[in-house]
Each structure stands twice: as C-alpha cells, then as structure tokens.
Amino acid sequence: MRCPFCHSDNDKVLDSRSAQAGYRVRRKRVCQECGRRFVTMEHIEALNVRVVKSDETREPFDREKIRRGIERACSKRSVPSEKIEATVQSIEAAIYSEFDFEIPAEKIGEVVLRFLATVDEVAYIRFASVYREFSDAKDFLRIISVLDKTREENKEPNVQTSSTRPPKFAKSSTENADGGESKSNQSYDKEKRSKLTKKSRAAGDRS
Numbered sequence: 001m002r003c004p005f006c007h008s009d010n011d012k013v014l015d016s017r018s019a020q021a022g023y024r025v026r027r028k029r030v031c032q033e034c035g036r037r038f039v040t041m042e043h044i045e046a047l048n049v050r051v052v053k054s055d056e057t058r059e060p061f062d063r064e065k066i067r068r069g070i071e072r073a074c075s076k077r078s079v080p081s082e083k084i085e086a087t088v089q090s091i092e093a094a095i096y097s098e099f100d101f102e103i104p105a106e107k108i109g110e111v112v113l114r115f116l117a118t119v120d121e122v123a124y125i126r127f128a129s130v131y132r133e134f135s136d137a138k139d140f141l142r143i144i145s146v147l148d149k150t151r152e153e154n155k156e157p158n159v160q161t162s163s164t165r166p167p168k169f170a171k172s173s174t175e176n177a178d179g180g181e182s183k184s185n186q187s188y189d190k191e192k193r194s195k196l197t198k199k200s201r202a203a204g205d206r207s
C-alpha cells in the first residue's frame with residue numbers, strides 16, 4: 001500500500017484485526033520510508049451486480065449509497081451504528097443472492113424497506129416516503145399496516161390498529177378498500193399491492 005504521506009510504496013503491517021463480524025479486516029501499517037502510520041480497511045469487493053437506472057444506464061452497485069440512505073432515515077433515532085452496518089450487510093447479501101448480474105434501481109428500495117421494517121419504524125416510514133413518493137394518506141396507512149405486521153411478528157404487544165378488526169387482517173381490508181378506487185390509480189395500486197404481498201410472503205404470514 002502506498003504511503004499517504006510520502007507516497008513511497010514500502011510499508012509493513014503492524015497489526016491485523018477483523019472488524020464488523022469478520023466482513024472487514026483492519027490493518028495498521030507503518031511506512032518504512034517516513035515512519036508514519038496509517039490504517040487500511042479491507043472488505044469484499046462488490047461482486048458484479050450492476051444497477052439499472054430508469055434511463056436504462058448502468059452503474060456499479062454501491063453499498064455506501066445504501067448506507068447513506070439508511071443513515072439519513074435513521075437520523076436522530078436510537079439506532080446503533082452496528083445495527084446500521086448489519087442491516088447494510090443483510091441488504092447487500094440479499095441483493096447478491098437474489099440478483100445475479102443486474103438489479104433495477106427501484107428493486108433496491110424494496111429490499112432496503114424489507115430489512116428496514118425490522119430496524120426502526122420511523123426510519124422505515126421516512127425511507128418509504130422518499131422511495132415510494134407517497135401520493136396520499138392511503139399510502140401512508142398502507143405502510144402503517146405493514147409496520148403493524150412487522151411489530152406483530154416481533155411479538156411486541158402494543159399493536160395499534162383499529163380495534164374492530166384483528167391486526168392480522170388489517171392489510172387485506174385495506175386492499176379491499178382500495179379496490180373501489182378511481183381507475184387512474186389502479187395500476188399504481190396493483191403494483192404496490194404486489195410489493196406488499198411479496199413482503200408479507202417473505203414474512204411468512206400469509207397462507
């Protein structure tokens with residue numbers, strides 16, 4: 001590794017330790033020319049997944065973008081940095097296992113939301129509101145019902161859905177209510193529904 005101070009290419013590793021559950025290796029190095037120390041971090045290079053943007057251009061998958069998005073969503077929330085890093089790792093792993101070469105940019109948002117739902121509710125709503133560009137209050141209610149499910153799965157007792165119906169059916173009731181909407185919204189809603197359905201299938205609560 002070239003020294004960042006004197007730029008000579010002659011260093012010695014002083015210390016090597018794994019970080020972030022073994023996904024990274026941190027090395028302390030000393031430059032043999034100027035004697036100054038620096039640290040390098042080694043991590044697995046993004047595999048060959050490329051992101052297909054809406055204009056059909058491609059760019060390399062960038063985990064740091066995901067991290068920044070999640071950090072923004074978690075700002076002023078009590079989410080520890082380790083939790084954010086672990087979430088980014090899970091998202092990265094899911095993307096690599098579900099997509100071989102390319103992933104449409106909008107799918108990344110879906111994967112992020114799937115994991116963010118288990119991290120922090122406010123962060124989830126913030127991220128979802130940016131990613132899905134909520135068009136009306138109904139979108140918001142839909143998100144809340146997904147969160148309720150997540151909370152239910154995590155066995156937290158204070159589920160706050162409307163008292164007349166069991167939380168388990170909250171989402172399908174919402175879907176039925178949506179069925180009567182204006183035609184212009186239908187395909188949009190259909191797409192969302194399929195997203196939600198996919199999410200609940202992943203969560204294993206729909207039979």
Ligand SMILES: [Zn+2]
Nearest residue numbers: 003006031034
């Ligand atoms: Zn040096």
